[in-house]
Amino acid sequence: MTTIATTPFDDQKPGTSGLRKKVPVFSQPHYAENFIQSVFDSLDDYAGKTLVIGGDGRYLNRTVIQTAIKMAAANGFGKVMVGKGGILSTPAASNMIRKYQAFGGIILSASHNPGGPNEDFGIKYNTGNGGPAPEKITDAIFERSKLIDRYRISEAPDVPLDEIGIYTVDDMEVEVFDPVADYAELMEELFDFDTIRTFLANGFEIAFDAMSAVTGPYAKEILENRLGAPEGTVRNFTPLEDFGGHHPDPNLVHAKELYDEVMSEGGPAFGAASDGDGDRNMVVGKGIFITPSDSLAVLAANAHLAPAYKGGLAGIARSMPTSQAADRVAEKLGIGAYETPTGWKFFGNLLDAGKATLCGEESFGTGSNHVREKDGLWAVLLWLNILAMRGESAYDIVKSHWAEYGRNYYSRHDYEGIDTDAANGLMDALRDKLETLPGTTFGELTVAEADDFAYHDPVDGSVSKKQGVRIMFESGSRVVFRLSGTGTSGATLRVYLEHYEPDPAKHDQDTQETLAELIAYAEHIAGIVARTGRTEPTVIT
Known part of the structure; x- marks a missing residue:
């Protein structure tokens, strides 16, 4: 085991599902190690316990898996379970954590984002229930990442990831298993x-x-x-x-x-x-x-x-x-x-x-x-x-x-890679208007309610604020604005449009035409073109 001196990076705040950056960012000396050590430093009572590790096979997957295995050994885990070839789907990883009662898991993925030498990579931590770490843990990881001055790693050779079997890294057992079975x-x-x-x-x-x-x-x-x-x-x-x-x-x-x-x-x-x-x-x-x-x-x-x-x-x-x-x-x-x-x-x-x-x-x-x-x-x-x-x-x-x-006509308009300051300015301006929107009209639409969605967890009582601006109309229609937390560069503005239609005779209409008035309202109230320079969405789903 070796303790390596390091200095913090200022951009390791986990997003919606872990830390996602471009491969050249993760390839910087100490970058992945800093984040992984920040994860371990934010956890308690894992000595001698099991950690599941795997990823989606994207570029850098194998390299960071070897790093994570050696750091797990140096930090006192008793066992690592890793998918053959470093492969393990996210739901399969959750199943492995739950089935084998592991302490938690490290999943290496940027989900639906592109992969390659200049594309995206990601690391996230899942807890013992098999699910993504809650905000109290990701917040702790980020706070630790701002102060970290060292990380621990084994100097043992790489584990043969392509051979199912039992191996050891220092005193820690490593099981390479069939990721599909x-x-x-x-x-x-x-x-x-x-x-x-x-x-x-x-x-x-x-x-x-x-x-x-x-x-x-x-x-x-x-x-x-x-x-x-x-x-x-x-x-x-x-x-x-x-x-x-x-x-x-x-x-x-x-x-x-x-x-x-x-x-x-x-x-x-x-x-x-x-x-x-x-x-x-x-x-x-x-x-x-x-x-x-x-x-x-x-x-x-x-x-x-x-x-x-x-x-x-x-x-x-x-x-x-x-x-x-x-x-x-x-x-x-x-x-x-x-x-x-x-x-x-x-x-x-x-x-x-x-x-x-x-x-x-x-x-x-x-x-x-x-x-x-x-x-x-x-x-x-x-x-x-x-x-x-x-x-x-x-x-x-x-x-x-x-x-x-009844049918809920629904669409999402994504504006990808827009300037972050412009995106934040758009959202701030919407929040400033919320109190004055109820009762206002646009065409045949009348605003019934408008808020910045806050979630009160019915189980643990925790509160999550600023989760998206909602504008609800008397007709039951909605427009929602939020910034995505899954990108790696710039900001993605997502606009969600919904119109409820109970009449079966009107269930075969074109979605975008049905939502046209809501689309026009979204531009009217948010000023998307003026604030972002985008005249149309990057992707419509």
Whole structure:
């Protein structure tokens, strides 16, 4: 063991899900080590205990895994469990922490962000419940990072990550394990694999795009090997350091090829994609793109068709910007509906306390109480279980859902890489207007309420403020503004637009046309063009 003198960096504040920066930043001497040591220095009573380590295979993954293993040994952990090849999806990591009662885990990923020598990298810490560290821990990590003057690291040789087995680093045991096996076993416990297998064998064709990211080995094993889908069902299944030069974000922009294939004549009946670290999903049915908000609502309404949820749901939780479609399901089921800030860590207390069973975010994340992370492949399997049990197309299932609950027309407009000062100025100006907005009109819209969303955790009583500006109209429509915490350069302004339509005769309208008045209002009230110079969003989902 060696103790290395170091000096603090001033930019190691964790965002929504850990610390994310460009690879050249993380490649600086002491940078990754400082942050990892700051994590360990912010924890108590881990001596002799187990730490799970893994990542999504992106550039720098293997290098930082070796560093994290050696630092864990030098800091007194008793065992490290690491996925073969350094591979471990985020939901699989959560499962490993929970199943083997590890003290916590270090996940190396920048989620849906691009990878490569000049692209993005990230480190986050998950606690013993398998979920992302809560704010009290990430705040402590940041405070420690501003004062750190040394880190501890072993001088032992690298661990052979490509060979499953038991190794030692100084006095610490290192187990290199199959990253897919435990996760696949969990999925078999949750879902009716026999029914899904028969459904697929009878000609229901699906396509899954792993986007050259971490979900590939999981989807290949589960969909093709265990469920019998034809070879070739899973595309881009080999994790690559640069994700094949593609952006591993499963949406209508970056997964357009899959969308076009499903919509084409003779294409598969159902398509799905997952992101860089495997925690997000996009689902597409023949003739219909299913928004993440609608997906959460439909899954919640039909979850009882899968073995794990046949006893019913305790509650449904959604992030504040996510549409209110799931709330209507919760109301009909007579269960709790919870609105939290963006960030999966906010669902952890609800899940641990048994208040919620299903959770979802509009940013293509859905999950349940089986782990403490969102889970892309889990969502796809639940969809397949529902499709197999109902024997209907995804299009018909969504249409019948709208007929019963009404349709929440919904869209997110992202303005990426804008000047940080301009973005903060825009948000500050909106906050200054909040008290004067109620009662004001714009076209046919009348503002009923306006606030800066604050979350009061019903479990531990903690309060999280400034989570996004909400403007609610008397018609039930909403416009929400917030800055994303997942980028690595500049700022991303996200504008969320929602219009509720109960009339089934109006459920086939174009989304952007339906939301046109709300889009115009967003520009009117925020001055996006004047403040950012952007005349249109970078991405519309």
